[in-house]
Each structure stands twice: as C-alpha cells, then as structure tokens.
Amino acid sequence: MLIVIAIVGLVLGRLAAGWASVLLEGMNSGGLLECASCRRPVSRRQRWLSWMPIWCECGTNPVRWHLASAVCLSALFAGFAWLLLGPLHCQDVTEVRPESLIRSRLPFHLLLLFLLWTATLTDLLDYVIPDEVTWGGAGLALLLATWSGDLQMMHLWVNWDLAMEGIHGPWSEQWLAWMNTHPHLHGLAWSLAGLTTGGLLTWLLRWVSQRLLGRPALGLGDATLMALAGAFLGWQATLCVLAIAPLTGGVIGVAVRVISGRGFVAYGPYLAASAVLVMSAWRWLWADFLSLRDIFSHWPSVLGLIGFAFGTLSLLLLALRVFRSITSRRDRR
Structure with missing residues (x-):
C-alpha cells in the first residue's frame, strides 16, 4: 500500500511542478515554461512529462527542481500514509470513527497535501x-x-x-x-x-x-x-x-x-x-x-x-x- 501511495505521490509531485509553472505564466516559472536565459519555450512534453533534467540549446544550467518536487511529494505522501494507517494512527481520536480511512480520509488529505x-x-x-x-x-x-x-x-x-x-x-x-x-x-x-x-x-x-x-x-x-x-x-x-x-x-x-x-x-x-x-x-x-x-x-x-x-x-x-x-x-x- 505504501509503495503504491509513494508512486502516486511521485507522479502528482511531477504534475504539481508542471501546474505551478503554468500558473506562473508571465512570472518566474522556474524554467519549465521558457528558458530563464534565452526565453526559448519549453515543450509541453518536457514541462509535464519529462523525468530528466531539462536542458536548453543555449547551454545554461539545466532545470532539475521538477524532479525534486516529485521526490519530495512522494516522500510526504508515504510518510503521512504511514502515520495515518500504520501503528501510530496519528488521527485516531475517540470522538470521530470513520468507516474507512483508506477510502475516505486518506485520499481527502492526500488531495490537500x-x-x-x-x-x-x-x-x-x-x-x-x-x-x-x-x-x-x-x-x-x-x-x-x-x-x-x-x-x-x-x-x-x-x-x-x-x-x-x-x-x-x-x-x-x-x-x-x-x-x-x-x-x-x-x-x-x-x-x-x-x-x-x-x-x-x-x-x-x-x-x-x-x-x-x-x-x-x-x-x-x-x-x-x-x-x-x-x-x-x-x-x-x-x-x-x-x-x-x-x-x-x-x-x-x-x-x-x-x-x-x-x-x-x-x-x-x-x-x-x-x-x-x-x-x-x-x-x-x-x-x-x-x-x-x-x-x-x-x-x-x-x-x-x-x-x-x-x-x-x-x-x-x-x-x-x-x-x-x-x-x-x-x-x-
């Protein structure tokens, strides 16, 4: 289960980087919309799907933060799921007893993350x-x-x-x-x-x-x-x-x-x-x-x-x- 959640977090972390760059169009997009030096546009495939550092033909430093985004959110997803579903039961309180953490609160809070x-x-x-x-x-x-x-x-x-x-x-x-x-x-x-x-x-x-x-x-x-x-x-x-x-x-x-x-x-x-x-x-x-x-x-x-x-x-x-x-x-x- 944790491996699956970590993989989902990896994919969503990569998509979060692409979405963040699109939301910042006309501002500092971190090099995922266009090269920060020569302003050459980055292809949509690279922006959303590339799992490698993105190099521009002008030879400037490659963009890597989208990979860090994927790894960090993957670790965050897996860590939170372990705290919620594992032996610690980090949200287990007397007053609230959900029918199923896996089907309800876990995906709800992963969406928030x-x-x-x-x-x-x-x-x-x-x-x-x-x-x-x-x-x-x-x-x-x-x-x-x-x-x-x-x-x-x-x-x-x-x-x-x-x-x-x-x-x-x-x-x-x-x-x-x-x-x-x-x-x-x-x-x-x-x-x-x-x-x-x-x-x-x-x-x-x-x-x-x-x-x-x-x-x-x-x-x-x-x-x-x-x-x-x-x-x-x-x-x-x-x-x-x-x-x-x-x-x-x-x-x-x-x-x-x-x-x-x-x-x-x-x-x-x-x-x-x-x-x-x-x-x-x-x-x-x-x-x-x-x-x-x-x-x-x-x-x-x-x-x-x-x-x-x-x-x-x-x-x-x-x-x-x-x-x-x-x-x-x-x-x-």
Whole structure:
C-alpha cells in the first residue's frame, strides 16, 4: 500500500511542478515554461512529462527542481500514509470513527497535501499563491465533505465539559442526534466553518502585521491558503495551525538564514508546513498529549487560543521590525 501511495505521490509531485509553472505564466516559472536565459519555450512534453533534467540549446544550467518536487511529494505522501494507517494512527481520536480511512480520509488529505505542495512551489518561485489552487481546492473540499459526510478530523462541536451537563440539559444529545441524522449537512457545516476560520483570521493577522510593520507581512494568498486548509481540516485544527505557524516560521526562517543566508522566505510555506504538522500529530494534540479537546469545549479557552496565535505572531513581527531597522541603520553607515 505504501509503495503504491509513494508512486502516486511521485507522479502528482511531477504534475504539481508542471501546474505551478503554468500558473506562473508571465512570472518566474522556474524554467519549465521558457528558458530563464534565452526565453526559448519549453515543450509541453518536457514541462509535464519529462523525468530528466531539462536542458536548453543555449547551454545554461539545466532545470532539475521538477524532479525534486516529485521526490519530495512522494516522500510526504508515504510518510503521512504511514502515520495515518500504520501503528501510530496519528488521527485516531475517540470522538470521530470513520468507516474507512483508506477510502475516505486518506485520499481527502492526500488531495490537500497535493494542493498545499503546489501552492508552496508557486510561493517559493515568485511569492504567488494562485486562486486556482486555493479557492478551487476549497470549493472541492466543501463538495467532498458534503457528499461524504465522513471526512472530518473533528465534529463541528464537541463538548467534554461533563461537569456542566446538568446545567446545559439535553443540548449535547440533541446535537449528536442532528449530526447522525444529517451527516451531509454536518459535512458542509464543519468544512465551511474551517474555511471561514482560516480565511478570516489570517486576513485579520494580515491587518495586524500591516499596523505593526507599515506593510502587510502576509499576502492575500496566505489568507486564501488558510481558507483552503480550513476547508479540509475544520475550524479546531485550523486554529492549531495558526497557533503554531509563527513558531514554525521562526524555526524554518532561522534555519534558512543560517544555511543559505537568505533573509526572507514567503510565509505560505510556513502555513503549509504547520498544516501538515497538525494533520500528522492530531491524535496527540487533541487527546493524548496536549488534550486540546478540553480547550475546544470551552469558548473562553478557544478565544484564548486565538489570542495566543495573534500575540505570538505580533511578537515575531515586532522582532522583525527591530531587525530590519537595525539592518537599515547598519547599511546606511
């Protein structure tokens, strides 16, 4: 099974490179549309199907990143499938028991990985996250979640505050009855809630960054990327992604700075990496280690988590502002 999934990831990773280059037509396509030196067009066969380095007649360096794309997505597919289906059961939680992971949630989340990977490629190449990937993928997630009714990592609302059961009465029982009676409406509801949470909160983070830095540190593409992730993951997991994204960005940013000396990396890959981390560690985040289910049963705690995400990002943005001011003064000297 893992070998088959790895092969599928290899093929889709290669296609993602071709799709990313087409989406970036007129921009930096990474040499898969035309040679970066002489502007000679690359044939469609080479763009989509070539499994060899692409050489131009002008003799410039060959294009190889499409091969790295295939290998990386293949490894990502196989690793995630092993975490999901193997002995770790990374998304196994008490509240949600899908009928079949292999036929439902696995292909659903592999589709998300493919879309996140394509968006990461375009963002790394030219700091662009196309709407075709984000809004198209989010719309597809809404349709699939509604059609299946069994794709959620977590239900729209789960209340573990058992001590309050006597006060709230039969509300939780009515809610459970509604989910069981209307699984397709519930599928639409949780996916739409995730889409709204990811898109709206990231847009607010963009506004905060503009106030702190004088210009937005997040693009509109980052907001649509989180809307895409939210439509696949639901609002609880999306909040987790936003909470750890600044930390992920800090770690990756420092590593990139040390290794390559590059001072700026698009924020989209950090969001995508955070989404993959949450998908791959959901069981431990929700119940086995952090017990986030207690937080998500209590609205004030949910608001506190949102505040933590905003606060962490604000601190990092302030640090970035100080770093830029120090760098600019040093350059003027």
